[in-house]
Amino acid sequence: MSIGELACTYACLILTDEGIPITAEKIATLLKASNVECESYWPTLFSKLAEKKNINDLILNVGAGGGVGGAPAAAAPTVRGATEAAPPAEEKKEEIEEESEEEFGLGLFD
Numbered sequence: 751m752s753i754g755e756l757a758c759t760y761a762c763l764i765l766t767d768e769g770i771p772i773t774a775e776k777i778a779t780l781l782k783a784s785n786v787e788c789e790s791y792w793p794t795l796f797s798k799l800a801e802k803k804n805i806n807d808l809i810l811n812v813g814a815g816g817g818v819g820g821a822p823a824a825a826a827p828t829v830r831g832a833t834e835a836a837p838p839a840e841e842k843k844e845e846i847e848e849e850s851e852e853e854f855g856l857g858l859f860d
Contacts, residue, residue, distance in 0.1 A: 752788070753786065753788065754781075754786070754787075754788025754789055754792045755788075755792060757781050757784065757786040757788055757792075758777055758781070758788065758792045758793060758795075758796040759796070761776075761777045761780040761781060761793075761796070762777065762796050762799075762800055762805055763805070763809075764780060765777070765780070766800075766805040766806060766809075772796070772797055772800035772801075772805070773797050774793040774794040774796075774797040775793075777792075777793035777796055777797060778793045781793065
């Protein structure tokens, strides 16, 4: 996120908090007052966003997004499927036999 984007975001939040309608001119005025330079299209872009979306709704729904997807949950078995399900298979553990040093040829100086 660039400095201009971040400054426009803060300007929109300030205007919303004060109850002032968000316009490109007001965003540009706030940026100028705070000595932040940004590309001229950012204030217009953010003002158009504010026309389409309610900023207060965006603030309240920050945690409601589904940004990161996790592993899908397994489907719950049905009543019929639960009675017919096979018992879980037991895992067989194979013991690893320790190999002697002689098998690796480590006795170089014997």
